[in-house]
Amino acid sequence: xxxxxxxxxxxxxxxxxxxxxxxxxxxxxxxxxxxxxxxxxxxxxxxxxxxxxxxxxxxxxxxxxxxxxxxxxxxxxxxxxxxxxxxxxxxxxxxxxxxxxxxxxxxxxxxxxxxxxxxxxxxxxxxxxxxxxxxxxxxxxxxxxxxxxxxxxxxxxxxxxxxxxxxxxxxxxxxxxxxxxxxxxxxxxxxxxxxxxxxxxxxxxxxxxxxxxxxxxxxxxxxxxxxxxxxxxxxxxxxxxxxxxxxxxxxxxxxxxxxxxxxxxxxxxxxxxxxxxxxxxxxxxxxxxxxxxxxxxxxxxxxxxxxxxx
Amino acid sequence: xxxxxxxxxxxxxxxxxxxxxxxxxxxxxxxxxxxxxxxxxxxxxxxxxxxxxxxxxxxxxxxxxxxxxxxxxxxxxxxxxxxxxxxxxxxxxxxxxxxxxxxxxxxxxxxxxxxxxxxxxxxxxxxxxxxxxxxxxxxxxxxxxxxxxxxxxxxxxxxxxxxxxxxxxxxxxxxxxxxxxxxxxxxxxxxxxxxxxxxxxxxxxxxxxxxxxxxxxxxxxxxxxxxxxxxxxxxxxxxxxxxxxxxxxxxxxxxxxxxxxxxxxxxxxxxxxxxxxxxxxxxxxxxxxxxxxxxxxxxxxxxxxxxxxxxxxx
Numbered sequence: 111x112x113x114x115x116x117x118x119x120x121x122x123x124x125x126x127x128x129x130x131x132x133x134x135x136x137x138x139x140x141x142x143x144x145x146x147x148x149x150x151x152x153x154x155x156x157x158x159x160x161x162x163x164x165x166x167x168x169x170x171x172x173x174x175x176x177x178x179x180x181x182x183x184x185x186x187x188x189x190x191x192x193x194x195x196x197x198x199x200x201x202x203x204x205x206x207x208x209x210x211x212x213x214x215x216x217x218x219x220x221x222x223x224x225x226x227x228x229x230x231x232x233x234x235x236x237x238x239x240x241x242x243x244x245x246x247x248x249x250x251x252x253x254x255x256x257x258x259x260x261x262x263x264x265x266x267x268x269x270x271x272x273x274x275x276x277x278x279x280x281x282x283x284x285x286x287x288x289x290x291x292x293x294x295x296x297x298x299x300x301x302x303x304x305x306x307x308x309x310x311x312x313x314x315x316x317x318x319x320x321x322x323x324x325x326x327x328x329x330x331x332x333x334x335x336x337x338x339x340x341x342x343x344x345x346x347x348x349x350x351x352x353x354x355x356x357x358x359x360x361x362x363x364x365x366x367x368x369x370x371x372x373x374x375x376x377x378x379x380x381x382x383x384x385x386x387x388x389x390x391x392x393x394x395x396x397x398x399x400x401x402x403x404x405x406x407x408x409x410x411x412x413x414x415x416x417x418x419x420x
Numbered sequence: 421x422x423x424x425x426x427x428x429x430x431x432x433x434x435x436x437x438x439x440x441x442x443x444x445x446x447x448x449x450x451x452x453x454x455x456x457x458x459x460x461x462x463x464x465x466x467x468x469x470x471x472x473x474x475x476x477x478x479x480x481x482x483x484x485x486x487x488x489x490x491x492x493x494x495x496x497x498x499x500x501x502x503x504x505x506x507x508x509x510x511x512x513x514x515x516x517x518x519x520x521x522x523x524x525x526x527x528x529x530x531x532x533x534x535x536x537x538x539x540x541x542x543x544x545x546x547x548x549x550x551x552x553x554x555x556x557x558x559x560x561x562x563x564x565x566x567x568x569x570x571x572x573x574x575x576x577x578x579x580x581x582x583x584x585x586x587x588x589x590x591x592x593x594x595x596x597x598x599x600x601x602x603x604x605x606x607x608x609x610x611x612x613x614x615x616x617x618x619x620x621x622x623x624x625x626x627x628x629x630x631x632x633x634x635x636x637x638x639x640x641x642x643x644x645x646x647x648x649x650x651x652x653x654x655x656x657x658x659x660x661x662x663x664x665x666x667x668x669x670x671x672x673x674x675x676x677x678x679x680x681x682x683x684x685x686x687x688x689x690x691x692x693x694x695x696x697x698x699x700x701x702x703x704x705x706x707x708x709x710x711x712x713x714x715x716x717x718x719x720x721x722x723x724x725x726x727x728x729x730x731x732x733x734x
Contacts, residue, residue, distance in 0.1 A: 140660070141687045167710075168484075225605040289541040289605030291707035295664040295685045302687075345454065349611040370611050372455050393607040397483075 111323055111413035114240055118316045118417050119216040119279070123155045123206050124305060126221040128176050128273050129394070130163025131290040134301040135221030149309055151316040159202060159220070159273060162194055167291055169394055170195055176220075179275055181268040184209060199273075207276040210267065217241065218277030219308060221301060224286035225393045227356040229257030230300055234281035235270045237262040237328050241279045243412045244321050248311045249304060256300055259359060261388065261405065262330045283308075287356070290393055320416040329359070329386055329405035336399040338369055338377060347371055350391045350401060358388045362404070369401070426639055427728035428556050432632040433532035433595065436470045437522055438463065438621060440537045442492050442589045443708070444479025445606040448617045449537025449599075465625050467632035468532075475518060475589050478510060483607050485708055486511055492536075495587040500525060515589070523592035533597065533628060535621055536590035539613065540602035541707045543671040546574040546616050549598030550644065551588070553580050557595050559726035560637045561627045568623040572616075575674055576644040577702060577719065597624070603671075606707055636730040645674070645700055645719035652713040654684060654692060663692055665705045665715060673702045677718075684715070 124142065126135025142156040158164060162171045171194050178184075178199035184207075188197055207214045230249070234242050246260045261284075267275060274280030283304050288297045315321065337346040348369035354362070362368075363384045369377040385404035389395060440453030456463050456472040463470045474480055476491045488509035499512045500519050508516075522531045540547075546569070548562050566574050577600070579586070590596035599620055604613045631637065653661040663684035669677065676698050677683070684692040699718040703709060 137661075137664075137687060225608050287605075289603070289608075289707055291606060291710070292541050292705055293661075293664050294670060294705065295667045296670065298664060298687070299667075299689075346451075346609070349609045349614055352611045355611060372451070372614075391608055391610070393605050396607065 111411065113320060113414045113416055115416055115418040116241060117216075119152065119241065119312050120316070121153050121155075121216050122309070122312060123157055123215045123218045123277065124221070125157045125159045125206075125218060125273055127161065127164040128159040128220055129169045129174075129222065129290075130160050130165070130171075131167050131169055132221070132223040132288075133291065133293040134223050134285060134288065134298045136164050137293055137298060138221060138301055138305065150313060152309065152312055154309065155206075155215075157202070157205070160195065160198060162198075169290070175199060176273055177271045179203070179209065179273055180271045181209065183271075202273065203276055209276040215277040216279060217312070218274045218280040219305065220272070220274045220280070220282045221305070222282050222284045223288045223290070223297065224284055224389065225289060226358050226388065226390050227287045228284060228358045228388055229259065229286075230304060231259045231261050231284045231388070232281045233261045233263070233284050235263055235265055235267065235275060237264075237330060237410055239279055240412055240415050241315075242281050243326060243328075243410065244315075244415055245281075245308055245311050247324060247326055247412065248321070249307055250326075252307050253300075253303060257359075260326065260328050262328050264330055286392075315415075315417055318417055318419075320414055323412045323414040325409050325411050327407055328410045329388065329407050332385055332404050332406050334400040334403050335368065337396070337401045338371065346396070348377060351376060354387065354390060354402070356390070358390050359386050361385070362387050427636055427730040429732040430557055430729050431532075432467065432731045433557070433628050434468050434632070435531045436468050436533045436535075436625070436628060437531050437593070438470060438472045438535045438537065439475045439589055440472065441474040441476050441480040442536055443485045443490075443538060444476050444481070445483050445485055446537070446539040446604075447607065447609040448539050448601060448604065448614045450474065450480050451609055451614060452537060452618060452621070463621070463625060465629040468625075468628055470625060473522075476511065476514060485606070488512075491515065492588050493586050495519065495525065495589060495591050497525075499587075518589060519592050525592040531593045533595045533624075534590040534593035535624055536588065536596065536598045537617060537621070538598060538600045539604045539606075540600050540703065541605060542673055542702065542704050543603045544575065544600060544673045544702055545602070546572070546620060547600040547602075547702075548574060548576050548620075549600055550576060550578045551580065551591065551596055551598075553578055553644070553646075553724050555595060556727040556729050557631075558597055559642055559724060560631075560640065560729050561595075561597065561624060563640045563642050563726065564627040564637070565620055565623045566642070568626070569619060574620070575702070576642060578644045578646045578722070578724075581647050631729070631731055634731060637728055639728045640726050641723050642726060643721060643723050645702065646722045648699065648718045648720050650714040650717045651683075651701075653710070653715045654686075661710070662686060663690075666691060669701070669716075670705060673704050674700055677701050
């Protein structure tokens with residue numbers, strides 16, 4: 111593949127507290143706001159996305175902020191009945207966007223935690239955004255002791271509902287396992303290193319260094335599986351099976367255990383295609399009807415890239 | 421086998437309750453109590469009635485620890501004797517109701533035993549929480565449970581400290597016992613944690629059945645961790661925490677913390693060391709304790725002696 115030339119990333123946003131109880135991002139944003147470090151060649155803005163939820167130490171106060179960034183929701187009319195998070199999403203769109211326009215941030219990095227054993231994941235909407243994929247490749251190289259993966263949701267930008275879709279490039283850094291409402295030093299340090307390395311890469315890129323292409327693994331979201339539920343009450347009737355618990359990204363084959371019911375029966379995976387589970391037993395997904403998500407893995411060839419000189 | 425004269429004669433324990441959802445986001449207890457409410461077979465025993473009960477249904481519905489105030493701190497004599505009023509915080513009103521149903525606390529009508537089911541984000545494994553070092557019935561029960569689950573282990577935490585002891589929902593019973601199993605994130609149900617708690621309750625109920633049926637339990641000794649004090653996070657002048665549990669301390673519940681050991685790590689990587697005599701920390705990095713100013717709770721090891729017990733038939 112030929113070297114691809116891309117514009118410099120001169121305006122970057124680091125966001126945390128999009129979910130108020132995902133504390134690595136909350137504390138990292140607080141530290142960054144305190145320290146006010148400057149980075150050459152990049153203007154970095156640090157944002158606490160959902161201050162009300164952070165104050166309450168809850169995921170959200172009225173509705174999940176990280177589902178409010180579809181083009182439709184961003185342009186919906188505001189009244190005094192509009193949920194706080196929708197108002198806030200539109201504020202963030204003004205600050206960091208507008209989504210889809212030339213004024214939008216070059217890159218948005220949104221910091222999250224999960225109760226699932228996912229290591230460090232970059233989550234984004236594209237499997238051919240060379241900037242995001244190169245940052246992924248760079249993090250893998252510079253943080254060899256951390257499992258780092260790239261998850262792609264195949265959704266159009268206008269339908270994309272999360273904060274990072276506001277920028278020209280964007281990804282969430284999702285790190286687990288960490289309980290909500292807790293900050294673990296090992297997880298915090300992993301996120302701090304990831305953000306630092308991302309900013310280092312952007313500086314190197316902006317300064318003209320060519321980053322060599324290669325092949326990387328990408329996980330593309332295929333479907334979700336809900337818990338077995340009581341038909342009347344809709345309460346869950348099983349827990350994630352002990353053989354699946356904490357086994358995110360371990361290939362799931364037909365017949366493998368999925369759930370262990372409260373009466374001791376094992377329910378198994380009935381799909382024909384072996385897929386990779388992730389977000390296994392994520393706390394916030396019980397109410398969304400998701401016990402685990404499943405992805406296909408593929409190899410993606412990425413070109414060498416270099417900053418475009420005007 | 422020791423002879424009968426050493427055994428303390430105690431009333432049979434006929435009224436037993438199992439509390440879940442005292443904190444609405446501690447899912448093992450919520451799930452078990454709901455399960456047993458729909459199907460009591462597993463918790464039925466001869467010679468006693470066992471009532472499963474969700475103590476904080478509004479918090480359970482919202483999957484949150486509490487609505488207005490922590491129910492598991494609400495059973496103070498002040499709260500329980502306050503005149504009924506809709507202006508009282510939800511949990512205070514609830515405490516009064518629970519005291520009516522399962523107490524009154526301190527009276528002869530109170531339930532004999534309450535098992536109160538909890539989860540923690542701390543790596544405490546299975547822990548039984550005692551409120552007294554002098555209740556031979558409870559001491560014998562925990563001894564029985566420990567032996568029954570061996571080789572799996574169970575820690576015993578004694579909160580017999582005037583300042584750190586707290587007015588728990590289970591305290592309305594004559595013989596309260598807390599079950600604390602972790603690590604489990606709030607709002608999450610882990611299968612292994614759920615099954616561990618289920619097994620402990622099973623053995624607790626078995627003990628009561630055997631006791632009521634006339635089995636004598638000889639004197640025994642049990643090793644406990646007695647709570648001595650708690651340690652807060654370092655904070656700035658605004659009250660925000662400025663350091664995290666150090667990676668070397670994280671998940672090391674029940675292991676000795678010696679003077680000079682790493683304790684906290686600031687956000688920019690500096691270590692803060694523990695200074696003080698050797699203690700055995702627990703509740704390390706419990707999510708709900710950030711607001712209670714407890715990064716961990718310090719304990720000292722102690723051996724308690726329990727009298728033999730036997731049910732009296734009067």
